[in-house]
Amino acid sequence: MTQYHDTKGRKSARMTRRSALKFGAAGLAAGSVLGMPSILRAQDVVKIGHLTPKTGFLGVLGEYATLGIQLAVEQINSAGGVNGKTFELLSEDSINPDTATTKAQRMIERDNVDFLIGEISSASALAISQVAARNKKLFIAVGPRSDVLRGKSCSEYMFCCDIPNTVMVNAVGGALKRNGMVDGKKFMTLTADYVFGHDLLKAAKAFFDANNATLVTDELVATDVTDFSPFLLKVRQTQPDVVCLNLAGNQVTNFVKQYAEFGLPYPTVGFNLNTADAWAAGVGNLSGTWPTPWYDTLQTDGSQAYVAAFKEANGKLPENHSWISYVAMNIMAKSIGETQSTGTPDLIQYLESGAKFDLLKNREGYFRKGDHQLIQEAFAFSVDGSASNEHDMIVLGQPVPDPDQELESIFPTVEAGGCTL
Amino acid sequence: MQIVFLLEQVVNGLVLGGYYLLIALGLSLIFSVGGIVNLSHGAFYTLGAYVSVTLGKYLGFTAAAAISPFLVGLLGILFERFILRRFYREDPILSLLVTFGLAMVAEQAIRMIWGAAPLPASMPGALRGPVMVGEFLFSKYRLLMLAIVVVILAGIWMLLNKTSFGRVVRAGIQQPDMVAALGIRLQPYMTTVIVLGVGLAALGGALFAPITIVHPAMGAEILTVAFVIVIIGGLGSFWGVILSALLVGVVRGVTIHFYPPAGTASIYVLMFLVLMFRPRGLLGERIEKFE
Numbered sequence: 001m002t003q004y005h006d007t008k009g010r011k012s013a014r015m016t017r018r019s020a021l022k023f024g025a026a027g028l029a030a031g032s033v034l035g036m037p038s039i040l041r042a043q044d045v046v047k048i049g050h051l052t053p054k055t056g057f058l059g060v061l062g063e064y065a066t067l068g069i070q071l072a073v074e075q076i077n078s079a080g081g082v083n084g085k086t087f088e089l090l091s092e093d094s095i096n097p098d099t100a101t102t103k104a105q106r107m108i109e110r111d112n113v114d115f116l117i118g119e120i121s122s123a124s125a126l127a128i129s130q131v132a133a134r135n136k137k138l139f140i141a142v143g144p145r146s147d148v149l150r151g152k153s154c155s156e157y158m159f160c161c162d163i164p165n166t167v168m169v170n171a172v173g174g175a176l177k178r179n180g181m182v183d184g185k186k187f188m189t190l191t192a193d194y195v196f197g198h199d200l201l202k203a204a205k206a207f208f209d210a211n212n213a214t215l216v217t218d219e220l221v222a223t224d225v226t227d228f229s230p231f232l233l234k235v236r237q238t239q240p241d242v243v244c245l246n247l248a249g250n251q252v253t254n255f256v257k258q259y260a261e262f263g264l265p266y267p268t269v270g271f272n273l274n275t276a277d278a279w280a281a282g283v284g285n286l287s288g289t290w291p292t293p294w295y296d297t298l299q300t301d302g303s304q305a306y307v308a309a310f311k312e313a314n315g316k317l318p319e320n321h322s323w324i325s326y327v328a329m330n331i332m333a334k335s336i337g338e339t340q341s342t343g344t345p346d347l348i349q350y351l352e353s354g355a356k357f358d359l360l361k362n363r364e365g366y367f368r369k370g371d372h373q374l375i376q377e378a379f380a381f382s383v384d385g386s387a388s389n390e391h392d393m394i395v396l397g398q399p400v401p402d403p404d405q406e407l408e409s410i411f412p413t414v415e416a417g418g419c420t421l
Numbered sequence: 422m423q424i425v426f427l428l429e430q431v432v433n434g435l436v437l438g439g440y441y442l443l444i445a446l447g448l449s450l451i452f453s454v455g456g457i458v459n460l461s462h463g464a465f466y467t468l469g470a471y472v473s474v475t476l477g478k479y480l481g482f483t484a485a486a487a488i489s490p491f492l493v494g495l496l497g498i499l500f501e502r503f504i505l506r507r508f509y510r511e512d513p514i515l516s517l518l519v520t521f522g523l524a525m526v527a528e529q530a531i532r533m534i535w536g537a538a539p540l541p542a543s544m545p546g547a548l549r550g551p552v553m554v555g556e557f558l559f560s561k562y563r564l565l566m567l568a569i570v571v572v573i574l575a576g577i578w579m580l581l582n583k584t585s586f587g588r589v590v591r592a593g594i595q596q597p598d599m600v601a602a603l604g605i606r607l608q609p610y611m612t613t614v615i616v617l618g619v620g621l622a623a624l625g626g627a628l629f630a631p632i633t634i635v636h637p638a639m640g641a642e643i644l645t646v647a648f649v650i651v652i653i654g655g656l657g658s659f660w661g662v663i664l665s666a667l668l669v670g671v672v673r674g675v676t677i678h679f680y681p682p683a684g685t686a687s688i689y690v691l692m693f694l695v696l697m698f699r700p701r702g703l704l705g706e707r708i709e710k711f712e
Contacts, residue, residue, distance in 0.1 A: 060636055063537035193682050220682045226633055226642055229433050229560070230677035230684065236558055237426045253539065253634040261632050262560045263550035280539035280634050284546065316538065390541045 045088045046081075046342055048073070048332075049107035051100055051128060052118040052143070052325075054093035057223050057249040061120050061274055061321045065143060066091055067314050068322030069117070072329035075309070082337045087329075091118075100124035104131040104139075114342040115140065117328060120321060122146035122196040129158040138344045142328045143321050145272065146199040150373045151417035157344070159351055159372040161328045163293045165196075166203040166412045169271045171291040171378040171400050173207050176269060179289070181242055182211045188240035188266075190231060190255065192248040193220040200246040200271055216240055221251060228258045235264055245270035253280045260285040275319040278383075279390040286383050286393065293378055294323045294361065295396045302360035317391065323360065331357045331374075362399055363407060370414030370421065375407045425556050430674040432557055438670025439567045442574070443625035444643055445650040445662050447618035450577075453594050453657030454614045455509045461500075461520040462622050462647065463640025464527035468493050469623025470630040470639065471535055474542045482545050486627040490620040497619030501612045509611070524640070531637045544631035566628050573621070578659065590614060594657070649688050653695045655705025664703055 050069055052062040073087045081087065090111055094100035100119070107113045108131070116132055119125040120143035132139035133155050141149060141160045145168065150160050163171070176182050187208060191197040201218060208215050217238050219231055235243055243266050247255055252273055259268060273290040296307045296317050306326060310318040318326075332347075334357060339346040351372070356364040365376035377399040387393035401409045444466055451459045469489050476485035504523065508516035548562045581587035593600045593607045600607055625643070633639065646669070654665030669688050676687035695703060 055638060059638060060537065060539055060634075222682060222685045224642070224685055227437060229437060229563070230430055230674045231681065233426070233429055233433055233558065233674075234678070234681075237429075250634045250636070254632075257543075257632050257634070258560075261544065261549055261562050262558070276538060277634075279541055280636070282541035282543035282631075284543045284549075316536065 044085050046085050046336060047111060047113045048087060048089050048329075049104065049111065049113035049116045050089055050091040050118045051094040051103055051107075051116065051124070052091070053095055053120055053124070056095045057251065058120045059095075060276055060280070061143070061249060061319075062093070064276055064319050064322040065118065065120060065325040067310070068318060068325035069142075069329050071310055071313050071322075072326045072333070074313070076329070076333050082333050083340050085336075087333070094119065094121070094124050094128075097121070097124045097127035101127045101131055104128045105135075108132075108135045108137055113137075115332065115344070115347070117332065118142050118325070119144050121194075122149060122199065123194055125149055125158075126153055126195065129153070129155045132157045136344055138347050140328050140332060142325050144196070146196050147203060147412070147417060148195065148199055150371045151419050154371050154417075154419035154421060156348065156421055159367055159374070161331070161374045162324050163291075163376065163378050164373065164411070165200045165271070166206075167378050167410050168291040169200070169203045169207045170410050172269065172271060172289055172380045173211070174400060175289045175380040175382070175397065177211065181267065181269065182208075182213045185213050185241040186216045187213055187242050187244050188216055188235060188238045189218045189244045189246055191218055191220050191246040192251055193222050194248075196248055196272075197221075197246050204244060204246060204271055221247060223248070223251065225251065226254050228255050229262070231255075232258060232262045232264060235266065240266055242266065243268045246272060248272060249274075249277065253277045256281045256287075257285045260287075274321060275394060276321070278394060279319070281390075283387060283390055283393055284385070287385060289380055289382050291378060292320055292381050292396070293376070294320050295379065295381060295394060296323075297394075297396050298361065298379075300360060300362060302358055306360055327357075327359050362403070365407070368408070368411075368414065371417055371419035372421070373411065375411060377401070377407065378410060427675065427678055429557050430678040431671050433559075434671035434674030435667050436559065436563050436567050436670070437674065438667035439570045440563065440625070440629070441646055441650055441670060442570055442663060442666040443621055443628070444647040445654070445666055446574070446577070446659075447621035447625075448647050449651045449654070449657060449659070449662045450621075451505075451615055451618040452651070454590065454611050455505055455516075456513055457505055457508060457516045457520065458513055459505075459520050459618075460517060460644070461523040461527060462618070463642075463644035464524045464531075465493055465497070465619045465622040465640075466626040466629075466643055467531060467637065467640035468496070468527070469626025470542075470635050471531060471540065471626075472623070473627035474540045474630050474635055475535075477542070482548075482631070486624075486630075489627040490624040493623035493626075494616045494620035497616040498612060500619065501615040505615060506608075506611075528637050528640070535637070537637060539634050539636040540630075542630040542635050548631075562632065569624075569628070573624075574663065577617070581659065586610065586613075646688065649692050651702075653692050653702055655699075655702030658702065658704040661702055661704030 052065045053059055054062040073089045077086045092103050115138040117140040119141055122144040125141045125144035129139050139158045141158050143162050145162050145165050147164050147166050150164055191201045268288045270290050278286055335347050335350050336342055339350045351367045352369045354366050356366050359365045359376050361377050363377055365374050368375050379399055380397045382395050384393050384395050448462045451457050472492055473485045473489035550561050552559045552561050590610050650665045650669050654661030672687050672691050673684055677684040
């Protein structure tokens with residue numbers, strides 16, 4: 001580069017044709033040294049776009065989900081990757097559906113990811129599935145539970161891993177019926193005011209109708225509510241037989257803490273609770289019967305090995321969103337290994353084939369072709385009020401369905417869900 | 422019976438307003454002495470909760486909740502000395518930006534020290550349960566909190582209005598140059614008031630920990646409500662903040678009674694209406710140095 005002086009005597013840097021050529025040649029040379037191997041390297045890497053809420057009312061769960069998927073990727077890469085390819089995880093915060101849409105699009109267009117994975121919010125998952133469908137990319141919806149994602153809003157490009165709302169209701173419903181808490185009882189529900197809560201309420205209403213229970217009041221609760229005292233007064237005014245929670249994320253923890261604070265006498269049950277939120281409530285605050293897809297006390301070899309590895313990597317116990325994220329990543333690793341491809345059509349064909357996957361539970365799971373739902377066992381847990389710590393207060397029940405029953409028996413049929421793939 | 426239910430929500434709203442006050446008053450104090458819009462106030466609230474829960478394992482709930490505000494208040498000295506002091510005479514947008522950055526740094530620091538998962542926190546069994554006053558139901562714990570808030574309010578009012586310390590602070594708010602001309606160094610007074618504001622936020626965190634989820638971003642949730650209260654009441658107004666906190670609590674409670682989904686939105690509608698007719702807030706004062 002040559003320095004020139006302009007008419008006012010100031011120095012300026014202008015490039016001659018020769019220096020431009022030299023610069024260009026140097027750039028090409030540098031490209032051949034640095035750039036080309038990176039292109040070659042890119043072919044040896046499976047790029048994964050991971051989106052999950054890391055802030056907001058689902059942020060706590062998203063942090064666990066991220067730890068779970070990171071552990072899976074680390075283990076896969078430590079074992080030499082899949083088909084000689086290592087996994088590269090691009091993980092970002094999807095705090096709301098708008099952000100999720102923007103980031104999903106950017107991951108596909110700019111980062112050129114091979115597939116999208118993640119989410120906890122059903123609203124954000126719906127948004128991502130639309131981006132995935134437009135771009136013909138696979139989206140593994142790991143944590144969202146709305147029935148509608150496996151029903152009317154199902155997508156050829158989306159596979160849902162977590163247990164849907166209706167199954168959560170059925171899982172805990174059986175335990176409630178055994179305890180005589182359903183037949184002829186008056187229920188009051190509090191419902192998270194977004195797609196997940198509405199969906200869960202619909203499943204709860206179907207359960208009440210089918211089991212001779214009455215829903216006397218439902219209150220919608222905005223997702224940013226932290227003080228529940230006005231709602232607790234409404235519970236007292238309603239005087240139900242049972243208070244039933246269709247809340248999500250931090251809402252559940254805040255509610256159960258404040259419910260214990262007010263000391264209301266009506267028993268509480270819930271159709272959705274993540275174990276991180278249960279632990280956060282603290283000893284003495286949580287009571288009742290709740291559903292869960294998994295807990296770390298589940299005594300299978302795979303589950304205990306995962307718990308040990310997670311604890312070693314992160315210094316704490318995993319919860320259900322870290323578990324399902326870990327499992328989902330391993331499902332994808334197996335799929336890529338079996339198909340020897342990261343192509344969307346190949347992966348969809350494999351996932352639809354009924355291939356069995358180790359979910360670290362008693363029985364293997366598989367995706368149902370009709371609605372892309374991962375079919376698996378579910379659990380109900382009860383709370384031991386005399387436990388000395390948060391972990392031990394959760395007592396995992398037996399899996400549902402029973403070992404001699406078909407796994408699909410606790411899931412709504414594809415026709416009932418309304419999915420038409 | 423319907424009117425009793427409604428009155429119960431009104432009374433509960435007043436109690437709720439009382440506990441919002443702990444956070445909002447500190448925010449208002451810090452603004453009034455230094456013209457600082459302290460977006461990191463929520464971080465001190467979070468720290469108060471975390472320190473209290475951590476100490477609570479060894480010292481018990483009561484001692485931990487009492488000590489936590491003092492420890493976090495010590496951090497307030499550093500906060501004032503090394504950060505806020507540079508911005509008293511600067512454009513408020515600069516302090517707003519720096520405290521916003523500090524809030525993010527603090528949240529991530531809490532995440533690094535205590536982890537991203539929420540901390541379990543419970544209150545002693547003796548503080549749990551309801552108290553019936555006539556037809557009205559109260560939480561025993563919230564009544565205790567309300568009593569603490571009333572004592573603190575009375576103490577702060579006495580400090581600002583009945584002591585020589587308060588006279589200097591009030592004069593410093595209105596005419597800092599005149600106070601300096603009289604040979605009074607304002608700096609220690611400002612430090613004390615900011616430590617007081619930070620300590621109030623930490624006390625709020627310590628007292629809220631047993632009834633709300635304790636996680637790194639909890640400060641951001643409460644800060645929005647605190648700002649709404651301070652703006653409705655009038656920036657820097659002691660009585661304005663009290664009136665506003667009670668009003669916000671009642672409006673929210675009554676809205677939830679009639680139409681729960683609009684509970685949160687109602688406080689923003691209230692703010693909008695107040696600012697339409699009183700842009701300085703209900704009892705906002707004219708402070709010359711901010712004109």
